Amino acid sequence: xxxxxxxxxxxxxxxxxxxxxxxxxxxxxxxxxxxxxxxxxxxxxxxxxxxxxxxxxxxxxxxxxxxxxxxxxxxxxxxxxxxxxxxxxxxxxxxxxxxxxxxxxxxxxxxxxxxxxxxxxxxxxxxxxxxxxxxxxxxxxxxxxxxxxxxxxxxxxxxxxxxxxxxxxxxxxxxxxxxxxxxxxxxxxxxxxxxxxxxxxxxxxxxxxxxxxxxxxxxxxxxxxxxxxxxxxxxxxxxxxxxxxxxxxxxxxxxxxxxxxxxxxxxxxxxxxxxxxxxxxxxxxxxxxxxxxxxxxxxxxxxxxxxxxxxxxxxxxxxxxxxxxxxxxxxxxxxxxxx
Numbered sequence: 001x002x003x004x005x006x007x008x009x010x011x012x013x014x015x016x017x018x019x020x021x022x023x024x025x026x027x028x029x030x031x032x033x034x035x036x037x038x039x040x041x042x043x044x045x046x047x048x049x050x051x052x053x054x055x056x057x058x059x060x061x062x063x064x065x066x067x068x069x070x071x072x073x074x075x076x077x078x079x080x081x082x083x084x085x086x087x088x089x090x091x092x093x094x095x096x097x098x099x100x101x102x103x104x105x106x107x108x109x110x111x112x113x114x115x116x117x118x119x120x121x122x123x124x125x126x127x128x129x130x131x132x133x134x135x136x137x138x139x140x141x142x143x144x145x146x147x148x149x150x151x152x153x154x155x156x157x158x159x160x161x162x163x164x165x166x167x168x169x170x171x172x173x174x175x176x177x178x179x180x181x182x183x184x185x186x187x188x189x190x191x192x193x194x195x196x197x198x199x200x201x202x203x204x205x206x207x208x209x210x211x212x213x214x215x216x217x218x219x220x221x222x223x224x225x226x227x228x229x230x231x232x233x234x235x236x237x238x239x240x241x242x243x244x245x246x247x248x249x250x251x252x253x254x255x256x257x258x259x260x261x262x263x264x265x266x267x268x269x270x271x272x273x274x275x276x277x278x279x280x281x282x283x284x285x286x287x288x289x290x291x292x293x294x295x296x297x298x299x300x301x302x303x304x305x306x307x308x309x310x311x312x313x314x315x316x317x318x319x320x321x322x323x324x325x326x327x328x329x330x331x332x333x334x335x336x337x338x339x
Contacts, residue, residue, distance in 0.1 A: 009037025009137025066116025181292025213319030
């Protein structure tokens with residue numbers, strides 16, 4: 001069983017990642033930490049996680065609120081663009097958008113006392129070599145933890161980082177993926193850290209070359225077909241069709257990409273992806289369209305440069321196998337029965 005801390009910003013697929021990590025028998029979810037990102041302010045992000053774990057029947061899992069803003073960030077208008085994304089879709093989808101990133105109801109419980117960064121540091125140092133840190137939003141908390149406690153470098157088992165793009169165009173600028181762009185200074189700290197890590201880019205998540213990994217209306221129907229008393233499947237069937245439709249019509253994908261869940265799954269099934277050899281990956285932090293661009297040093301440059309060769313970049317994905325693992329895990333919520 002793989003022990004993980006899951007750091008999220010509570011966008012749509014983060015919800016599925018929390019549910020996946022809380023139920024999968026190959027994972028022990030030590031805690032969830034939250035960071036401001038695509039879903040809005042830290043209060044919204046944290047409330048979504050608390051409500052999701054309550055739905056899962058896992059109020060025993062600690063939830064620590066973290067960074068309420070990036071280390072540096074971008075303009076206020078640009079940072080808010082993902083949160084207000086649905087306004088561009090109102091003419092097409094109308095009232096159906098009410099189910100897309102809605103304000104979270106007041107949770108049944110409060111967040112666990114203590115900042116996310118302190119929780120990450122303590123948990124990892126108390127369990128050296130045992131904890132995988134999975135980041136599926138901006139990497140602000142992870143960067144702050146690495147800066148605050150240098151011993152994390154030797155104590156983490158590995159990091160699984162959702163972010164970046166190489167062959168696939170960016171989803172925030174033509175060159176940049178959202179998680180990296182939202183806090184490129186933090187991403188640079190994380191990618192420069194001498195910790196073994198897998199970087200999961202848009203190339204193996206939000207590209208029709210990996211269409212078999214995406215959630216479609218047919219997949220939701222498959223989940224419903226075997227569900228009798230499954231509150232999680234009922235929620236997915238209620239909420240996620242609008243996500244499927246938006247990603248089909250706006251991003252020209254065949255379904256809703258499962259970036260965050262894929263990243264979590266690598267904790268126990270790393271063979272789901274093919275990767276590069278360990279190399280140095282860096283981030284552009286200068287202003288402009290390239291801010292947040294992820295750069296891989298593949299060893300054929302004439303000018304000197306580079307850094308720790310600790311990052312393997314995902315290049316291929318067994319999407320069909322991944323999606324079956326996801327469906328099987330969601331089925332464990334039948335009558336609250338989790339193996």
